[in-house]
Amino acid sequence: MEEYDVIVAGSGIGGSLAAAGAAKGGAKVLLLDRNDYSQAGKKTNWGWVCGDAVAKTHVDFVRDELGLKLAEPVLDVAVEGVQVLSPDMTRKFQFEGAGFSLDRPKFAKVLVDFAKKSGAEYRPNCEVGGPVVEDGKVAGVYGRDEKGEQFQYRAKITIDALGIASTIRRKLPQNNYIENTVSTDDIESTGRYIASFEVKEEDINYYDPKNALIHLNQQLAPGGYGWVFPKSGKRVNIGLGVEKKSLEIRNSKLNKTDTLHTLIDQYIEWNRAVTNLKLDDQDKNGKGYWSVTVRRQFDSLVYPGYMGAGDSMAMPNPISAGGIGPAMSSGAIAGKIAAEAIAAGDTSMDFLWKYNLRYNEVYGNKTAGLEVFRIYLQSLNNELINYGMSKFLTKEEAIAISYGNVPEISIASAFTKVLSGISNINAFKELLYAVKTMKEMNETYANYPKDPSSFGAWKAKVNAKMHEVKERFKPNPI
Numbered sequence: 001m002e003e004y005d006v007i008v009a010g011s012g013i014g015g016s017l018a019a020a021g022a023a024k025g026g027a028k029v030l031l032l033d034r035n036d037y038s039q040a041g042k043k044t045n046w047g048w049v050c051g052d053a054v055a056k057t058h059v060d061f062v063r064d065e066l067g068l069k070l071a072e073p074v075l076d077v078a079v080e081g082v083q084v085l086s087p088d089m090t091r092k093f094q095f096e097g098a099g100f101s102l103d104r105p106k107f108a109k110v111l112v113d114f115a116k117k118s119g120a121e122y123r124p125n126c127e128v129g130g131p132v133v134e135d136g137k138v139a140g141v142y143g144r145d146e147k148g149e150q151f152q153y154r155a156k157i158t159i160d161a162l163g164i165a166s167t168i169r170r171k172l173p174q175n176n177y178i179e180n181t182v183s184t185d186d187i188e189s190t191g192r193y194i195a196s197f198e199v200k201e202e203d204i205n206y207y208d209p210k211n212a213l214i215h216l217n218q219q220l221a222p223g224g225y226g227w228v229f230p231k232s233g234k235r236v237n238i239g240l241g242v243e244k245k246s247l248e249i250r251n252s253k254l255n256k257t258d259t260l261h262t263l264i265d266q267y268i269e270w271n272r273a274v275t276n277l278k279l280d281d282q283d284k285n286g287k288g289y290w291s292v293t294v295r296r297q298f299d300s301l302v303y304p305g306y307m308g309a310g311d312s313m314a315m316p317n318p319i320s321a322g323g324i325g326p327a328m329s330s331g332a333i334a335g336k337i338a339a340e341a342i343a344a345g346d347t348s349m350d351f352l353w354k355y356n357l358r359y360n361e362v363y364g365n366k367t368a369g370l371e372v373f374r375i376y377l378q379s380l381n382n383e384l385i386n387y388g389m390s391k392f393l394t395k396e397e398a399i400a401i402s403y404g405n406v407p408e409i410s411i412a413s414a415f416t417k418v419l420s421g422i423s424n425i426n427a428f429k430e431l432l433y434a435v436k437t438m439k440e441m442n443e444t445y446a447n448y449p450k451d452p453s454s455f456g457a458w459k460a461k462v463n464a465k466m467h468e469v470k471e472r473f474k475p476n477p478i
C-alpha cells in the first residue's frame with residue numbers, strides 16, 4: 001500500500017491535466033488508467049469516441065495556467081467557429097469563436113507525456129474499482145492491475161477523472177454534494193464515424209472545410225443534433241446525438257423503429273455534400289458510440305478527500321455537449337488547487353471548496369442557464385425551431401444565449417417582434433420564460449456559496465427551479 005499526496009484516476013483529458021497541475025505545484029502524484037500507453041485516453045472499446053472539436057479559448061486557458069503548448073498534428077484542423085443550422089436549412093447562426101478539430105489519440109498521448117514531464121507517476125493498465133472511504137472521507141482508490149492483482153493506493157486527495165461512468169463517483173457514500181448517477185433525461189446517446197469521403201455537391205451548409213456544422217433536426221436527431229466537423233486529408237467526423245425520450249416519442253408518432261445506429265446512417269444519406277464514406281480505422285477509432293451528459297456540472301465538485309474533473313462531473317456544455325474544453329479547464333484548476341491544499345497542509349472540504357468557486361468563475365457559472373435553454377429547445381418541433389430561428393431571435397441574441405449570456409429581450413423589443421409578424425405568441429412567451437429563467441440561474445450561480453455551510457439551501461433552490469423547468473417543457477420532437 002503506497003501513500004501519495006494526490007491520486008488522479010483516469011488519464012484522459014481532465015485527468016492528465018489535473019496530474020500535471022498537481023505535480024507542477026509540488027505534490028507527489030499518481031496517475032492511474034486502465035489503458036496501456038498506446039491507447040491512452042481511449043474512452044471505451046469503441047475508441048476515443050468524440051466529435052473532436054474544441055474552442056481555442058480552452059486551449060489558451062490551459063496554456064496560460066499550465067504552460068502547455070499544443071500544435072499540429074494534435075490540432076489537426078483549425079476552424080473559424082461552430083455554425084448551427086435550422087431544420088429547414090434556411091437559418092444559420094455562428095456559435096462559439098475559432099477552434100480546432102483535434103486528433104484525439106495523439107492529443108491524449110501528448111497530455112499523458114505532459115503529466116509525466118511535470119513529475120506525475122503514471123501507471124497504465126490499472127482498472128480502478130472504486131474509492132477507499134474511511135470515516136466518510138475518500139482516502140484513496142482500489143482496483144486491479146494488469147496481472148489481475150488487487151491494489152490499494154492511498155492519498156490525501158483523490159481526483160476523479162474517470163469520465164461519465166466513473167466507478168469512484170458511483171460508489172461514493174450517498175451525500176448531498178456529489179450525485180452518484182445522472183438522470184437519463186440529461187444524457188445524449190451519441191455516435192460518430194471518422195471517414196474519408198467524396199464531394200457529392202459543393203454546399204457549405206452540409207460540409208464546410210472552415211467550420212464545424214451542427215444540424216438541428218428533430219426528425220433526424222430527436223432531442224439532439226447531427227454534426228459534420230472537418231478533419232485533415234479530406235476526412236470528416238460525422239455523427240449524431242439523440243435523447244432517449246425524444247427518440248421514443250418520435251418513433252411512436254412516425255410509426256418507426258429507428259435507433260441511434262440507423263439514424264446516423266440516415267443522416268449521412270441525407271447529407272448532400274458527402275458521399276462514398278470510407279471509415280478511417282487508424283487506431284481502431286473509425287466508428288464508435290458513447291454517451292455524453294447535457295446538464296450543468298454537479299452542484300459541488302468536491303467531497304471530503306475528493307475532487308472531480310471533466311465528464312465524471314457532468315461538465316459537457318448542456319447545449320453543444322462540448323466537454324473537451326471543460327475537461328481541460330477543470331483538470332488544470334483541480335490539479336493546481338489540490339497542490340495548494342497539500343502545500344498548505346489543509347485538505348479539508350473548506351479548502352477544496354476553492355475549486356468550486358474557481359471553476360464556476362472560469363466556466364461553470366453559465367451552465368445551469370444553458371441547461372434551461374437545452375430543455376426548452378427539446379420541447380420544440382422542427383416547425384417551431386425554424387420559426388423561432390427566423391422570427392424570435394436575432395443572430396446576436398442567439399449568439400449571446402450560446403455563450404450563456406442572457407440577451408435583454410426587453411418588453412419594447414418583444415413588442416417590435418410581435419408587430420413584425422410573430423403569429424405564434426404562445427411559443428414566443430415560452431421563449432421569454434426560458435430566457436428569464438436562464439437569467440435567474442445565472443444570478444443564482446453568481447451567488448454560489450462561498451463555503452460548504454450554506455450549500456444545502458442553495459442547492460435546494462437550484463433543484464426546485466430546474467424541476468419547474470422540466471415540468472413546463474416536455475420533450476416534443478414531432
Ligand SMILES: Cc1cc2nc3c(=O)[nH]c(=O)nc-3n(C[C@H](O)[C@H](O)[C@H](O)COP(=O)(O)OP(=O)(O)OC[C@H]3O[C@@H](n4cnc5c(N)ncnc54)[C@H](O)[C@@H]3O)c2cc1C
Pocket residue numbers: 009010011012013014015032033034035040041042043044049050051052053054126127128129161162163164165166167190191192239289290291292309310311312316321322323324325327
Ligand atoms: C460522440 C461524442 C461526441 C463528442 N463530441 C465532442 C466535441 O466535438 N467537442 C467536445 O468538446 N466534446 C465532445 N464530446 C465530449 C468529450 O468527448 C468529453 O467531454 C471528454 O472526453 C471528457 O474528457 P474526460 O477526461 O473527462 O473523460 P474521458 O475522455 O472519458 O477519459 C476518462 C479516462 O478514464 C479512463 N477510465 C475510465 N474508467 C476507468 C477505470 N475504471 N479505471 C481506470 N481508468 C478508467 C478511460 O480509459 C479514459 O482514459 C463528445 C462525446 C461523445 C460521446
